[in-house]
Amino acid sequence: MRVKVITIFFVCLSLTVVAQDKETTMKTFGKAITDKFPNTRTFDVQYEQLGPSNFSSKLFGEPFERGRIESHTRLRGAFNMPFYVSNSKRFIATGSLRYKYESYDFGETYSAGSTVAYSRGIQNIHYLAAALSATYMATLFRKPIIYNATVTADGNHENVQRIKGFFTANLVLRKTQNTTITVGALAMLDPSAIIPVTPLFTYNHKFENSKWDVDFILPQRLLFRRQLLENGRIGLGTELNSENFYLNLKGPTINGIYELSQLELKSGITYEYHILPGLIGTLKAGVNNVLNTRITERGERTNKYIYDQKEDAQGYFRLGLSYNPF
Numbered sequence: 522m523r524v525k526v527i528t529i530f531f532v533c534l535s536l537t538v539v540a541q542d543k544e545t546t547m548k549t550f551g552k553a554i555t556d557k558f559p560n561t562r563t564f565d566v567q568y569e570q571l572g573p574s575n576f577s578s579k580l581f582g583e584p585f586e587r588g589r590i591e592s593h594t595r596l597r598g599a600f601n602m603p604f605y606v607s608n609s610k611r612f613i614a615t616g617s618l619r620y621k622y623e624s625y626d627f628g629e630t631y632s633a634g635s636t637v638a639y640s641r642g643i644q645n646i647h648y649l650a651a652a653l654s655a656t657y658m659a660t661l662f663r664k665p666i667i668y669n670a671t672v673t674a675d676g677n678h679e680n681v682q683r684i685k686g687f688f689t690a691n692l693v694l695r696k697t698q699n700t701t702i703t704v705g706a707l708a709m710l711d712p713s714a715i716i717p718v719t720p721l722f723t724y725n726h727k728f729e730n731s732k733w734d735v736d737f738i739l740p741q742r743l744l745f746r747r748q749l750l751e752n753g754r755i756g757l758g759t760e761l762n763s764e765n766f767y768l769n770l771k772g773p774t775i776n777g778i779y780e781l782s783q784l785e786l787k788s789g790i791t792y793e794y795h796i797l798p799g800l801i802g803t804l805k806a807g808v809n810n811v812l813n814t815r816i817t818e819r820g821e822r823t824n825k826y827i828y829d830q831k832e833d834a835q836g837y838f839r840l841g842l843s844y845n846p847f
């Protein structure tokens with residue numbers, strides 16, 4: 522599950538290039554991808570604030586800590602740019618950069634079996650990633666298909682920590698004025714991947730004689746949307762997100778580079794507004810449910826975690842601004 526959510530960004534990024542194709546169906550399909558995912562646009566900046574929550578954790582399967590996170594802040598930026606397009610516009614190479622800053626403000630924390638509180642204070646984390654993506658467009662069974670191969674390197678402010686790769690194939694089964702359906706598969710080139718091959722499926726349908734549409738992406742989202750005001754759009758639904766970053770830990774029992782991964786289920790409201798041509802503002806707010814938080818040795822599968830944390834549901838809001846000049 523975590524693999525699918527982490528790579529959905531790159532999968533959708535690879536599909537944005539079809540907007541340059543001469544076929545009307547492919548052109549509108551590519552535009553729909555950048556419309557769904559702000560972080561696939563040329564520039565995107567997001568600020569997210571999560572409310573307080575209580576947590577409890579285990580280390581090597583034994584009770585470790587319990588306490589409270591008073592606040593949690595995320596600031597992220599993305600840049601995506603095609604740097605080569607073939608004359609036929611069927612092959613394109615794209616580069617992307619991402620940066621994320623996370624800040625945790627810990628309140629009272631207790632060790633297992635202790636009633637004496639202490640505080641970790643504020644902890645700041647930096648995450649960086651760069652990717653190169655090659656996309657080729659063709660036809661299969663007389664339907665458009667998009668192949669993509671991507672190599673990505675990510676790490677923290679200290680060093681590059683991992684290099685990963687994957688290959689996808691996405692077939693447009695149906696594209697009409699009201700309905701778009703795609704199916705595909707994702708193959709991971711990553712030893713830490715629990716599932717090396719994963720199915721992909723998307724469904725978008727605009728209801729007849731209605732301003733509402735439904736947007737379903739397996740397994741990332743189920744969203745109902747409609748136009749609100751002349752340049753705005755509101756959405757209601759649930760999205761599954763994955764967060765990860767690297768930790769340099771030094772202690773008596775754990776020492777080295779480790780990776781934290783977290784699955785979150787966000788439910789609530791989204792509002793998007795076109796401020797100027799190509800410039801879009803976004804507001805999200807609702808409830809964030811942390812499904813799991815795990816720490817593994819760098820490169821290990823997430824089912825071989827050494828640290829596991831449970832966290833209460835919390836309120837959140839996110840502000841975003843993206844620019845897509847093309």
